[in-house]
Amino acid sequence: MERLVRKLKKSGYVESWPPVERAAFILRKFAEWFPFENVDVLTGNEADVTPEFLMDKMVEKQRGGLCYEINPLLLLVLQELGFDAELGAATIKKDGQWALDRTHALVLLCIGGQHYIADGGFGNRLALSPLLLDGEAVISPAGTFRLRTHQTEKGTIAMECLNDQGEWAVQYAFDWNPTPWEKLSVMKRTIHSHPHSPFNKQLLIARTFPDGTQSINEERQHRRWGNGREETITFQDTASFLEAVRHDCSPALASEIEKYKTQSQ
Incomplete structure (x- = not known):
C-alpha cells in the first residue's frame, strides 16, 4: 500500500484535513485512477481477490476493476491511513428488481462515532464522497446521493439516488455487518458465472x-x-x-x- 499512499500524497492528500475531507479526496482520486471495467470477467481471469492481486492489477498495471476489486483496494488504503474501515456487502436494485444477493462490495466507515459508507466501485454512479447514514445528501457529477435507515428485504440501510423524475430511488441495500475478505472471491465467481450476472454479457x-x-x-x-x-x-x-x-x-x-x-x- 505504501506506493499508493505515496501517490496520494504527491497528488495533494493532506493528513491534517478533517477525516471526511480526506476520504473524499481519496474517492475522487480512485475515480480518476481506476475505471469500472469488466474485462477480466469476459476473459475468464479467475484469480482470487487478494491484496497482492489488486496491487498487481490496479497499481502496477494501472487497470481498473469491478466493485469487489476497487472497493477492497480502497479499504486497504483507508486502513493504511488510519481510518476505521471494514468491508460490507450490499444487494443492488435496478429497474425495481433486486439483483444477485450481496454481490456489491463497499466500504463501511466509522468517523467520529458515526456511520458512513465509501463506494468507488458503483459504475459511473459515484458520490465521490463518504455518505453519512441519515445525513445530508451529497451532490456529485454523477447525481445526488444519500444513505438512510430504510427497511428492505435486503437490509435495513439503503443507498439512494435522485432519479430523472426527481424521486429518491434505492440503488442498493445492506445491513451494517462486516464481510470477511474471503467473500470477495465468492462475489467474483458469482459475477463471472451466474446467468443473471449483469457483467458477463458485454464489455463495460x-x-x-x-x-x-x-x-x-x-x-x-x-x-x-x-x-x-x-x-x-x-x-x-x-x-x-x-x-x-x-x-x-x-x-x-x-x-x-x-x-x-x-x-x-
Missing part, C-alpha cells in the same frame, strides 16, 4: 469525471455532463471502438481489451 468501461460521466461498450461511447447535456458516439467498426479505448484507457487496459476482441472474433 465506466468513469465518473469532475464534470460528468462516461460509459463505453463495444457499440458506443456515451458521455453525460453535469449540466444535463448528453452525447452518444456509435462505433462504426472494431477499429473505431479500439481507437476510443486507446484514447480513454491505460495501455495495459487497452491491451487487454484488444486481446479480448481478438479472442472473441
Whole structure:
C-alpha cells in the first residue's frame, strides 16, 4: 500500500484535513485512477481477490476493476491511513428488481462515532464522497446521493439516488455487518458465472469525471455532463471502438481489451 499512499500524497492528500475531507479526496482520486471495467470477467481471469492481486492489477498495471476489486483496494488504503474501515456487502436494485444477493462490495466507515459508507466501485454512479447514514445528501457529477435507515428485504440501510423524475430511488441495500475478505472471491465467481450476472454479457468501461460521466461498450461511447447535456458516439467498426479505448484507457487496459476482441472474433 505504501506506493499508493505515496501517490496520494504527491497528488495533494493532506493528513491534517478533517477525516471526511480526506476520504473524499481519496474517492475522487480512485475515480480518476481506476475505471469500472469488466474485462477480466469476459476473459475468464479467475484469480482470487487478494491484496497482492489488486496491487498487481490496479497499481502496477494501472487497470481498473469491478466493485469487489476497487472497493477492497480502497479499504486497504483507508486502513493504511488510519481510518476505521471494514468491508460490507450490499444487494443492488435496478429497474425495481433486486439483483444477485450481496454481490456489491463497499466500504463501511466509522468517523467520529458515526456511520458512513465509501463506494468507488458503483459504475459511473459515484458520490465521490463518504455518505453519512441519515445525513445530508451529497451532490456529485454523477447525481445526488444519500444513505438512510430504510427497511428492505435486503437490509435495513439503503443507498439512494435522485432519479430523472426527481424521486429518491434505492440503488442498493445492506445491513451494517462486516464481510470477511474471503467473500470477495465468492462475489467474483458469482459475477463471472451466474446467468443473471449483469457483467458477463458485454464489455463495460465506466468513469465518473469532475464534470460528468462516461460509459463505453463495444457499440458506443456515451458521455453525460453535469449540466444535463448528453452525447452518444456509435462505433462504426472494431477499429473505431479500439481507437476510443486507446484514447480513454491505460495501455495495459487497452491491451487487454484488444486481446479480448481478438479472442472473441
